[in-house]
Amino acid sequence: MITKPLLAFAATALLASPAWATPGLHIGSSTQCPLTLKKGQPLHVTLITNHSIGYKWQLTHAAPELLSTEVQGAPVKEAVQEGARTGEIPPPKHVAQLGGDSLLRWSFTAHSAGDGQLKLVQLLPRLHGDTPQKTFNCAITVTP
Template sequence: MSLARLIPLFGLTLLTACAQQSAHNVIVEEQSDCPMQLHTGQNLTLTLPSNPTTGYRWAIQDSAGGVLRSLSPEVYKSADSGQLLGSGGQSTWRFQAFAAGSGRLRLTYQQPWEPEAEPAQVFDCAITVK
């Protein structure tokens, strides 16, 4: 087969792979993105606004452990690359759907030294894996 015929074929294959990859990853940034339906093997990236300089942190209360597996610990990124002291940013977690079933991904935003206090925010997402 000539090189002129292989280039379009390779391009089509690459586009197909990219389309499948984006469908393989699911991004959740708001409570309104829930409930969430995933397929076994899909990756879920959860990104929530956060500002640890206030003393508040997101804590995972329920990780939907029967259906989701953690791929990484929380990663915090400042919105301004650390230039402005006290500014907020985003906390991100990555999970993979590994088994069929259902569970809840539940996080609370509170100060760790006051566990009995009402959380300032709650993220609660029903997860179903098929």
């Protein structure tokens, strides 16, 4: 069984690999929050999902007073591999396996100074309706 801390570790380790060369701050877990960004700084949130069994992430609050949304839930080509589940992070695989975990990325740019909240929820609509199964909640401070 995959535990939440292990998945968060896997996402964080994958984000730290050279394959994630997009400039800006990369996070994969709300345990990395709260965040302080500078005006103009990019923020990339990458979360593990499994669409094949019905899970989906939904952006519920994008802190529009602070952040401009650039990309909403775009699939990341690299799949989460079996080794990531055991804590051994192999090089990214470029084709997601049917039924396997995959990654989705949201990208933002800090545009105004202030404090706010970024929130995403993971839903399993066919079994639980609108009841969140997981929540990504992050306090954001943007400085000039």
